[in-house]
Amino acid sequence: MAISGVLRPGYVQVRVLDMKAALEHYRDRIGLDVVATGNDGRVFLKAYDEFDHHSVILREADEPGMDFLAFKVASEGELDVLHEKLLNAGVAVEEIPPGDMPAVGRRLTFIAPTGHRFELFATIGLDPTGPMVNNPELWHAEPRGMRALRFDHCLLYGDDIDGAKALFNDILGFSTTEQVVAPDGTVIATFLSCSTKAHDLALVRHDEKGKLHHISFLLESWNDIGHAADIMSRYEMSVDIGPTRHGITRGQTIYFFDPSGNRNEVFSGGYTFYPDHPVRTWSTDSVGKAIFYYERALNDRFMTVVT
Amino acid sequence: MTSHHRIEIENCGTHFRCPENEGVLQAMERQGRRAIPVGCRNGGCGLCLVLVTAGDFKAGPMSRRHVPCGEPAGLALACRVYPQTDLRVRLATDEDRQWSKQQCPAGRDGR
Ligand code: FES
Numbered sequence: 001m002a003i004s005g006v007l008r009p010g011y012v013q014v015r016v017l018d019m020k021a022a023l024e025h026y027r028d029r030i031g032l033d034v035v036a037t038g039n040d041g042r043v044f045l046k047a048y049d050e051f052d053h054h055s056v057i058l059r060e061a062d063e064p065g066m067d068f069l070a071f072k073v074a075s076e077g078e079l080d081v082l083h084e085k086l087l088n089a090g091v092a093v094e095e096i097p098p099g100d101m102p103a104v105g106r107r108l109t110f111i112a113p114t115g116h117r118f119e120l121f122a123t124i125g126l127d128p129t130g131p132m133v134n135n136p137e138l139w140h141a142e143p144r145g146m147r148a149l150r151f152d153h154c155l156l157y158g159d160d161i162d163g164a165k166a167l168f169n170d171i172l173g174f175s176t177t178e179q180v181v182a183p184d185g186t187v188i189a190t191f192l193s194c195s196t197k198a199h200d201l202a203l204v205r206h207d208e209k210g211k212l213h214h215i216s217f218l219l220e221s222w223n224d225i226g227h228a229a230d231i232m233s234r235y236e237m238s239v240d241i242g243p244t245r246h247g248i249t250r251g252q253t254i255y256f257f258d259p260s261g262n263r264n265e266v267f268s269g270g271y272t273f274y275p276d277h278p279v280r281t282w283s284t285d286s287v288g289k290a291i292f293y294y295e296r297a298l299n300d301r302f303m304t305v306v307t
Numbered sequence: 308m309t310s311h312h313r314i315e316i317e318n319c320g321t322h323f324r325c326p327e328n329e330g331v332l333q334a335m336e337r338q339g340r341r342a343i344p345v346g347c348r349n350g351g352c353g354l355c356l357v358l359v360t361a362g363d364f365k366a367g368p369m370s371r372r373h374v375p376c377g378e379p380a381g382l383a384l385a386c387r388v389y390p391q392t393d394l395r396v397r398l399a400t401d402e403d404r405q406w407s408k409q410q411c412p413a414g415r416d417g418r
């Protein structure tokens with residue numbers, strides 16, 4: 001349970017094929033604000049309801065996908081504790097000194113058994129456009145586009161999800177909230193929380209390592225999901241499925257693609273999780289309803305398209 | 308006026324028209340045709356990989372993982388293929404996909 005230890009997803013670095021198109025998508029459509037551009041051309045963005053300096057980093061590359069996903073830890077002391085635990089468990093951890101990334105202090109980085117690179121950090125500067133704290137208005141200026149409140153979670157595809165799940169639960173203090181289990185007991189998908197959210201990270205079993213299924217942004221309401229759908233049609237954006245609801249997490253959702261083919265999600269609702277709650281389990285014969293509660297069936301594209 | 312070209316899918320004999328400024332995959336989908344598998348529609352996922360066997364096209368940005376440098380001429384992602392003439396296209400074979408996997412190491416990192 002967070003409060004101490006790992007707090008939440010901090011930032012994700014996404015590879016894009018064309019920065020101009022990516023900015024139009026993440027800034028103008030999803031509604032993130034650009035906070036900085038690095039000397040190397042990377043662009044740092046945040047949602048209007050986030051305090052921290054950035055939550056999304058775009059890097060132009062010739063292949064899309066995710067470079068890394070970072071989680072924010074409550075304090076530098078907690079970061080030391082987690083570092084120790086990772087080393088004791090035999091995880092190879094690299095420490096990146098402060099100043100390597102704008103506004104961010106020292107970072108710990110490691111490769112999970114699914115092949116994904118994760119980072120942990122405790123220190124990041126605040127951005128002045130974050131939420132107000134004195135007699136706070138709702139926002140500095142009315143939000144744009146889909147009005148994303150914050151970067152919410154990622155779903156990642158990889159081979160050894162049992163190993164990754166053990167790492168997050170046993171070493172980093174996450175809890176399993178839900179899972180999809182095959183008749184032979186194989187866990188096909190696992191949903192992990194370090195907070196009271198229904199998920200902060202989700203993992204799905206897949207034969208290739210290190211794939212990105214989606215990056216999710218939180219919206220305030222079902223009405224905002226409808227508004228996002230209006231924007232997707234107006235700007236001829238590539239939609240995967242939705243608006244609909246998940247059985248798992250019970251969140252309301254639309255899946256769509258960025259201009260490089262990385263899947264995005266806008267998400268609202270979902271239940272509140274506490275770490276004493278039992279794990280909710282779906283069998284593979286109900287997986288359609290688990291993923292898309294209204295359609296009660298999976299679409300092929302949702303299962304197979306990853307970057 | 309944008310010129311339209313005839314796109315023929317060899318595998319199933321399906322054909323449809325595609326404007327010069329629209330991706331072959333998008334034009335197919337818009338006209339309710341089903342021949343090439345539809346994924347991200349944005350050059351990232353590789354699902355719509357095809358080999359253009361006849362005709363000229365311009366290509367938009369495509370993932371190097373699926374269409375590596377030095378690819379066999381004509382290998383392309385249909386969602387990023389903008390026809391300049393009539394085209395003949397065949398769906399990617401397992402061999403095409405194998406080839407594209409081998410050529411491309413996982414170019415990640417970029418801390
Ligand atoms: S549909 Fe994904 S690359 Fe064309």
